[in-house]
Every structure is written in C-alpha cells, then in structure tokens.
Amino acid sequence: MANNDIIAKIQSGGPGELAMIYEEYRNEFLHWIRKEYGCSEDDSKDIYQVTILVFYENIRCGKLENLVSSVKTYLFGIGKNIVRDTMRKSTRHIAIDQERWLKEYLIDDPEESTPERIYTAARNALERLGKPCRKLVELFYYERKSMDEIVVALNYKNADTAKNQKCKCMKRLRKLCEEEMKRTAITI
C-alpha cells in the first residue's frame, strides 16, 4: 500500500485503524523517545498518544495530503516537536499535559481564541444534546466525514436528508447553548 493509500485508509477508518497504528509503531517510538530525550515510561506513552492524535488530525483536516516520508519518520517528527515544545516550557521535566496540549494545538484558533465562558456553555450544551445528534455533529466536525459518508455511517436516506438533520442538530445545540448562557447569567 502506498503512502497515499494509508492516508485514504485513515480518513475512512474508525477506532480499529487508530488502535492498529498505535500498536504498530508503539515500541519503536517509546524506545526512541526514552533514549533520545530521557523521558520516563509514562511520559513517553503520553507523548506517543498525543503524537498519534496529531497525525490523525493532520490527515483529517487536509494538512497532510501526501506523505513524502514513511509513517514512522512522520510520527517521529511530530514526537520531536512535542518534546521540544514541552521542554521549552519546562526545563525540569518532559511531562506533557495532554489535554492542554490538544486544546492549544488542535482545537484553538491560534489567531483568535474563543472566550472561555462561551466555550464552557458550549461544552455543557453538547453534553445535553441527544446521542444521535451528537454522533452526527461529531462525524461532521471532528471526523470531517462528508455527507455521503455520514449517509452510510448513520443509515440516512441520502446526503440531503443527512445535511438537513445536521442543520437541525446544530440549531438545537445553539438553543441549548443559549439556555446554558442564560442559566449562568452570562450575556454575550
């Protein structure tokens, strides 16, 4: 399978593919990062988990359309950047705060971050959204699946039906978010 086929496979894959990649490069990566940077076993695993998520995210968001090197080289490159970034912020330990790292590098807009109070309301609103709607918006905004792929995944009649349903779900989510903001007496 060529590099581009790997990308296509990851784009269409689910948790099974994520697990296979994780397992495939795990030992080499952990060995390398511990030897190269003296990371502890637990820190190495935390860094590897973030590395795999960054790799997936880069493919999903279209930053990585063609792999010029092997998957291994690419993963090691991401790992190196994470370690260097973490070392810049802390000279004593190479421990990574996974959630903070993912938030700052994969979720936030580097040019303009969303006010935390609105984000908290949005997070609470998502918690209250029904499961089918949540699955649908996750497939679209997180996994970046096309409407045709969502039709197959969630068994909709066609792409138009799926799109209409996605719009209804977002409308419902906006309403819940407004309720959350009112509930906490926050006005935007």
Add this chain to the structure above:
Amino acid sequence: MNTEYDSELVERYFDNELSAVETRSVIERLQTDREFKALFDQEKALIRSIRAAGLQKDLLHLKEVEKNLQKSLGERRSRLSGIQPWYYAIAAAIALFVVATIWFIPGRETPEELFQSYFVPVGNVFEATTRGSVEATERSAAFQAYDQGNYQVAAEAFNTLLSQEKEPAVLLLNANANLALGNAGTARENLIILIRDFDDFDMAAKWYLGLCYLKEGDIEQARSVLEELGGAEVFYTSKAKELLKKVK
C-alpha cells in the same frame, strides 16, 4: 437582525459553503455588528467543543488500547515467571543448539522455524474485557479467553460468533487464535475472507496470511504475500522485509 438567517449564514461560513461575496460580507459584519459577532463566537465555541469531545474520546480509546497492551504483556511475563528454573537450563541448551545450527549452517531456517520466530498473536485492541464479570456474554467470554491466551476456548467462541455474523476484528482474532493452535488452514480461510470482503485490517491480515503460508510450508505463496507487504510503506513493512530476506 434576522437571527435565523444569520445563524444559517454563520453555519455555512464554518462549513466552507459561502461564496466569496458572502464571505466578505461576514468578515465586514464581524467588525461592525456586535450581535452578529456574538453569534459567530458562539458557533465557533460549539464547533470547538465538538472537536474537543472527539479528541477526548479518541485519547481515552488510545489509553484503553495501551492498558490492554500492558495487560497482555504482563500476562506473558507472569506466564514466563511461572516456569521452573530447570526449564531455563533446558531452554538455554536448546537456544544454544539453535543458534549454533543457524551459525554454522547459514540460510537453513525452515519455514516452521521462521514462523515460530515471527509469529506473535495480534493484541486484542478491539474490545476491552473485564475479568470476573458475572454477566459475561458469549462475546465477551471469547475476547476474554483470547486476552488470557486460552486460544482453544477463544477459537471455539469466535467460530460461534462468526457463524452469526462475519466481523473483521473477530476474523482477525480467530485467525490468530487458530495460528497459535497450529491450525494454519482455518486461520488462512479466516484471513482470506477478511482480505476479500472487508477493508479493515488489510495489512495485518496479509502479514498473518504470509505466516499461515510459512506454517504450511508454502514458500511461494508466503513470499508473494510478504513481497506485497514489503513494497508498501505501511504497518508490518519492516518485519515483512526482514522475513522476506530469510524466506529462500
């Protein structure tokens, strides 16, 4: 302000569905219209929260995978630590004999020896199992038996599951359980179905299919599958290339 219209406009902006003119209009309004800017920030926060929830879910999934890997590694170690010391002496003597044989007669590793050197059952990263669960279903019992290295029980249970529905993960694990038991023929059949009928675990299936052929002594077929894997820059490539060199 037409909120319904603006909400739709903002949604379409984030979905990259606006024309250049509409996009310009959105950007201009963000500078001048505070209510519109609030609507825009809310939409951005909602999309951020959806993505954060997805990442969190995947991170938890990877942690679960790691936990299962640790568990199977720990079980292998504890199985090894249960071996009597005199076994080690015999094992060391056998190892010395094997090393000496390979050293003095290069290129004489048989397909069976190569199979034994390279076959490691694939880890169950598909379904978490909990030991001692009172409500263990047939399905969870199958995965649990596999995790514990009880391949006979696992293979029988996987066969039952496969008679109801063919599932990629079950096919792959059943093939591995059968390979561990020495039933290369059954393992091969499972892997061929997996490769032919599903898109999942293609590379893993081919790697184990190559090992099936080795186990059966079919060097030509093993070489053909391994060459296919070795030519790909993907999972199992390095192992396939290494093994291919040894397959005469």
